[in-house]
Amino acid sequence: MSKNEKITASEAVFGFTAWLTTRKQITRLGSSANCNPIVKLIEKWIKENNLPDPRKGVYPHNITQPID
Numbered sequence: 001m002s003k004n005e006k007i008t009a010s011e012a013v014f015g016f017t018a019w020l021t022t023r024k025q026i027t028r029l030g031s032s033a034n035c036n037p038i039v040k041l042i043e044k045w046i047k048e049n050n051l052p053d054p055r056k057g058v059y060p061h062n063i064t065q066p067i068d
Contacts, residue, residue, distance in 0.1 A: 007049060016045045 007015065020027050020041070029038060046053065054060075 007051075012045075012049065012051060015049070016042070019045065 027038060027041065028034075045051075055062075
């Protein structure tokens with residue numbers, strides 16, 4: 001596979017999570033955490049991987065969240 005080949009959505013999720021776990025900085029997630037740092041990391045990941053921005057008017061309505 002070449003570096004220029006587009007990644008799939010599931011590859012992006014796994015890749016982003018893998019990147020977070022290899023960073024020296026700790027990323028806090030949860031209802032009591034400030035969401036701004038994770039949004040900045042997502043934006044950086046999207047740009048680095050040449051992914052399209054979320055579609056206006058579609059996202060987040062096209063997402064199904066798992067029930068814990």
